[in-house]
Amino acid sequence: MKGIITVLGNDRVGIIAGVCSHLAESNVNILDISQTIVKGFFNMVMIVDLDACNTSFEGLADDLGKVGESLGVAIKIQHEDIFNTMHRI
Numbered sequence: 475m476k477g478i479i480t481v482l483g484n485d486r487v488g489i490i491a492g493v494c495s496h497l498a499e500s501n502v503n504i505l506d507i508s509q510t511i512v513k514g515f516f517n518m519v520m521i522v523d524l525d526a527c528n529t530s531f532e533g534l535a536d537d538l539g540k541v542g543e544s545l546g547v548a549i550k551i552q553h554e555d556i557f558n559t560m561h562r563i
Contacts, residue, residue, distance in 0.1 A: 477502075485515065
C-alpha cells in the first residue's frame with residue numbers, strides 16, 4: 475500500500491530531517507519526494523510505501539500530526555487510492 479504525505483508551513487531548518495527521521499523509525503520507505511519553498515512557505519509532497527510500516531495507518535497519521543506540531547508545519551497522509559479517487563477527472 476502506498477500513501478501520499480503533504481507537509482505545509484513556514485520554512486525552517488530541520489523539517490525534512492524531522493519528517494524523514496520519523497518515517498524511518500516507523501519503517502516507512504520514501505519512494506518519491508518533491509519540495510519547494512516559495513517566499514518562505516515550505517511545501518513538500520512524498521509518496522511512501524506503507525507495506526512494512528510498524529504501526530497502523532491511523533497511528534502513523536496521528537504521529538505525523540504530532541511531528542508536524544513540533545516542527546511548526548501541518549502534515550497530512552492519505553491512502554494512495556483515496557488520493558487518486560479524489561483527483562480523478
